[in-house]
Amino acid sequence: MSGSIQSVERAAAILRLLGGGERRMGLTDIASTLGLAKATAHGILRTLQQEGFVEQDAATGRYQLGAELLRLGNSYLDIHDLRARALVWTDDLARSSGESVHLGVPHQGGVLVVHHVFRPDDSRQVVEVGAMQPLHSSAMGKALAAFDPVVRTQLLAADRPRFTARTVTGRRDVEDLLEVVREQGWASDLEESWEGLASVASPVHDRRGVAVGAVGVTGAVERVRESRDGAVRPALVAAVRDCARAVTRDLGGGRFRIN
Amino acid sequence: MTDKQSNSSRGQGPYIAAIDQGTTSSRCIVFDKDGRIVAVDQKEHEQIFPKPGWVEHDAAEIWTNVQAVVDGAIAQAGLSKSDVKAIGITNQRETTMMWDKNTGAPVHNALVWQDTRTDVLCREFGRKGGQDRWRRETGLPLASYFAGPKIRWLLDNVEGLRERAERGDILFGTMDSWVIWNLTGGVNGGVHVTDVTNASRTLLMNLHTLAWEPKILEAMGIPESVLPEIRSSAEVYGQAVGGSLAGVPVASALGDQQAALFGQTCFDEGEAKSTYGTGTFLLMNTANKPINSYNGLITTVGYRIGDQAPVYALEGSIAITGALVQWMRDQMGLIQSAPEIETLALTVEDNGGAYFVPAFSGLFAPHWRSDARGVIAGLTRYVTKAHIARAVLEATAWQTREICDAMAKDSGVEPTTLKVDGGMTSNNLLMQTLADFLGTPVVRPMVAETTCLGAAYAAGLAVGFWSDTDELRANWKRAAEWTPDMSEEDRADQYRKWLKAVERTKGWIDED
Ligand SMILES: Nc1ncnc2c1ncn2[C@@H]1O[C@H](COP(=O)(O)OP(=O)(O)OP(=O)(O)O)[C@@H](O)[C@H]1O
Ligand SMILES: [Mg+2]
Numbered sequence: 090m091s092g093s094i095q096s097v098e099r100a101a102a103i104l105r106l107l108g109g110g111e112r113r114m115g116l117t118d119i120a121s122t123l124g125l126a127k128a129t130a131h132g133i134l135r136t137l138q139q140e141g142f143v144e145q146d147a148a149t150g151r152y153q154l155g156a157e158l159l160r161l162g163n164s165y166l167d168i169h170d171l172r173a174r175a176l177v178w179t180d181d182l183a184r185s186s187g188e189s190v191h192l193g194v195p196h197q198g199g200v201l202v203v204h205h206v207f208r209p210d211d212s213r214q215v216v217e218v219g220a221m222q223p224l225h226s227s228a229m230g231k232a233l234a235a236f237d238p239v240v241r242t243q244l245l246a247a248d249r250p251r252f253t254a255r256t257v258t259g260r261r262d263v264e265d266l267l268e269v270v271r272e273q274g275w276a277s278d279l280e281e282s283w284e285g286l287a288s289v290a291s292p293v294h295d296r297r298g299v300a301v302g303a304v305g306v307t308g309a310v311e312r313v314r315e316s317r318d319g320a321v322r323p324a325l326v327a328a329v330r331d332c333a334r335a336v337t338r339d340l341g342g343g344r345f346r347i348n
Numbered sequence: 349m350t351d352k353q354s355n356s357s358r359g360q361g362p363y364i365a366a367i368d369q370g371t372t373s374s375r376c377i378v379f380d381k382d383g384r385i386v387a388v389d390q391k392e393h394e395q396i397f398p399k400p401g402w403v404e405h406d407a408a409e410i411w412t413n414v415q416a417v418v419d420g421a422i423a424q425a426g427l428s429k430s431d432v433k434a435i436g437i438t439n440q441r442e443t444t445m446m447w448d449k450n451t452g453a454p455v456h457n458a459l460v461w462q463d464t465r466t467d468v469l470c471r472e473f474g475r476k477g478g479q480d481r482w483r484r485e486t487g488l489p490l491a492s493y494f495a496g497p498k499i500r501w502l503l504d505n506v507e508g509l510r511e512r513a514e515r516g517d518i519l520f521g522t523m524d525s526w527v528i529w530n531l532t533g534g535v536n537g538g539v540h541v542t543d544v545t546n547a548s549r550t551l552l553m554n555l556h557t558l559a560w561e562p563k564i565l566e567a568m569g570i571p572e573s574v575l576p577e578i579r580s581s582a583e584v585y586g587q588a589v590g591g592s593l594a595g596v597p598v599a600s601a602l603g604d605q606q607a608a609l610f611g612q613t614c615f616d617e618g619e620a621k622s623t624y625g626t627g628t629f630l631l632m633n634t635a636n637k638p639i640n641s642y643n644g645l646i647t648t649v650g651y652r653i654g655d656q657a658p659v660y661a662l663e664g665s666i667a668i669t670g671a672l673v674q675w676m677r678d679q680m681g682l683i684q685s686a687p688e689i690e691t692l693a694l695t696v697e698d699n700g701g702a703y704f705v706p707a708f709s710g711l712f713a714p715h716w717r718s719d720a721r722g723v724i725a726g727l728t729r730y731v732t733k734a735h736i737a738r739a740v741l742e743a744t745a746w747q748t749r750e751i752c753d754a755m756a757k758d759s760g761v762e763p764t765t766l767k768v769d770g771g772m773t774s775n776n777l778l779m780q781t782l783a784d785f786l787g788t789p790v791v792r793p794m795v796a797e798t799t800c801l802g803a804a805y806a807a808g809l810a811v812g813f814w815s816d817t818d819e820l821r822a823n824w825k826r827a828a829e830w831t832p833d834m835s836e837e838d839r840a841d842q843y844r845k846w847l848k849a850v851e852r853t854k855g856w857i858d859e860d
Contacts, residue, residue, distance in 0.1 A: 169687035173774040180794045180827055181384055204776075209794060209825035216828050218776050 141239030389420030436807030487647025611802030624772030644714025664751030700735030
């Protein structure tokens with residue numbers, strides 16, 4: 090085969106290897122199976138990992154296929170399917186929380202709103218489907234970045250404009266924040282995108298465990314927090330997470346997930 | 349680690365369970381007092397297409413599925429039967445079945461409302477008095493859609509059935525009757541009833557007396573002994589026997605479209621809703637008066653609560669809307685799931701000149717032409733599958749527009765907004781298109797499952813779970829609203845093309 094690039098060939102071989110039956114493998118196994126030096130295999134894996142084609146399990150160090158690859162393939166969940174499945178649960182969340190609800194997916198370095206349920210009062214509101222929210226300041230963006238390595242990479246690489254005095258923009262601060270989100274299973278935006286508005290969001294996982302979207306509620310800061318600078322209302326957090334879990338369940342996911 | 353199905357933000361019981369025996373699936377939804385969904389279970393059944401234009405269901409399979417979804421929903425919510433105060437029933441309307449009351453066995457597959465095999469029979473009945481021969485009594489034109497002629501077809505075509513019926517061994521029912529009879533014990537004392545809304549779809553009930561019309565029974569050759577007793581939509585018909593809800597009162601029955609009207613809390617004269625499922629049905633509450641239609645709509649019973657006066661409705665029925673999306677998925681293989689139609693449609697800006705009129709079961713309202721069949725008009729080499737996907741969605745919106753025009757003429761009120769519900773309302777592009785084509789805002793309520801909700805409301809009223817309809821109205825909340833964004837010229841121009849395409853469907857089936 091003339092003109093083929095060796096490292097791309099090797100990357101393809103690694104992906105094929107990991108693709109066999111949703112496998113998880115350690116570096117040593119991968120290198121020896123393909124007859125590569127460990128350093129070479131590691132370099133390729135690291136690049137694939139940055140691109141989201143491969144993920145490394147934090148606990149065991151083993152590698153598996155990444156979210157980006159699943160998104161490219163036909164197992165990618167259609168956003169309109171996602172909306173249809175989420176409909177009942179997002180309606181219920183709006184009703185129980187008394188706030189507006191959004192469902193978002195990662196898209197071109199931001200969050201694309203694919204579904205929007207009005208706040209259940211009689212106020213005038215417009216459907217925000219199709220709008221974009223920033224990754225670094227929105228609750229949905231943070232929830233997605235904390236659970237999806239590709240989104241995380243995008244967030245860390247991108248400009249992070251300051252929208253309010255509370256917007257977190259520094260790389261270290263963002264990294265710490267995502268760590269917290271990952272641990273607690275939900276993210277918030279406390280006047281970080283708009284003065285006076287706060288949101289809480291939690292990720293939705295498909296059956297392969299990929300964070301395909303996030304659901305969030307948004308309302309006036311004094312309704313979302315117990316006081317202007319107080320904790321986020323626990324009942325609201327519980328309702329958002331219940332909703333995310335219900336949608337996750339509907340997608341066939343969630344059995345082995347911390348969410 | 350959470351595998352446990354947390355219900356921490358859910359309200360406490362007691363609850364009402366609703367069974368929706370639909371065209372494509374059966375489902376059971378458990379609601380709490382605020383009308384919030386506590387648990388859902390759903391199961392699809394087989395669509396049987398023995399010949400072009402014929403559509404059947406296996407009623408035994410349906411009853412098995414109904415039991416499974418009831419058990420499923422109750423288990424999912426972790427409820428016991430003492431938490432459930434009543435069971436409400438709603439169902440696909442007109443679908444006709446007959447069974448042996450001694451064995452409980454169906455004598456034939458159920459003939460589904462979309463089935464056109466009774467065309468010829470209807471034309472024969474119409475030879476005297478035309479298509480509107482019994483419209484004054486029943487509110488309906490003679491069409492293969494309705495149940496009466498389907499009963500006659502079964503009596504004529506199932507060997508020995510007429511004799512068995514005349515011996516008193518055979519019962520007829522729409523799916524409400526079948527489900528209630530089985531729920532309340534079947535061969536061991538099951539009650540054989542139907543409600544006024546389902547009975548109003550048979551072509552056999554007099555709208556004014558709410559009783560079977562002897563003159564029509566005689567003309568159609570249907571023995572009265574097979575017919576169920578006509579009851580109100582909200583009263584206790586009996587108790588469930590066996591299963592996870594044994595002993596719970598069965599307390600409502602409403603055809604699915606009337607149930608959606610009820611679930612949308614359209615309790616006042618002039619209030620209307622449009623439901624987007626397999627087909628689409630726009631119903632407007634006309635209070636205690638049956639209004640005759642001169643524009644191709646039908647007159648039907650909206651609901652009747654216990655012994656209160658019946659509430660009537662004007663209805664525009666469209667046979668094929670969501671079913672066209674399913675056809676794109678199952679027969680054409682252009683999409684893998686129904687919602688993907690939106691993804692495909694959004695890859696283009698417009699329909700590329702293509703118009704798709706899905707007259708698969710003939711045309712229902714406002715045309716009532718059983719000789720029509722589906723057409724895609726305006727095809728050129730430019731047209732792609734994405735344009736067709738757009739035409740599919742537009743077909744639903746244009747068909748609604750035709751109904752709204754007829755409704756405005758018959759009722760004299762121009763609707764200011766359209767309340768929508770049903771599975772297709774999750775399609776954002778469709779909802780925007782609908783607002784554009786109608787030129788009025790389109791509003792979706794917070795519970796898209798209004799059909800089940802309506803059945804639950806009626807059952808809850810019957811057992812005193814809710815006190816009155818005002819209490820229910822307070823549960824209605826707006827979830828979304830789409831406003832028109834299309835020029836009057838574009839709207840008029842495209843509507844004209846649509847109507848041209850509709851003309852091309854008519855007369856496709858030869859008279860013989
Ligand atoms: N996102 C969508 N876009 C377009 N059509 C859709 C979408 N989601 C569902 N549908 C269509 O809606 C229909 C299902 O809606 P729904 O569940 O309300 O119907 P249903 O209640 O099952 O119908 P029935 O009561 O007649 O059985 C199907 O025909 C499906 O093709
Ligand atoms: Mg239905």
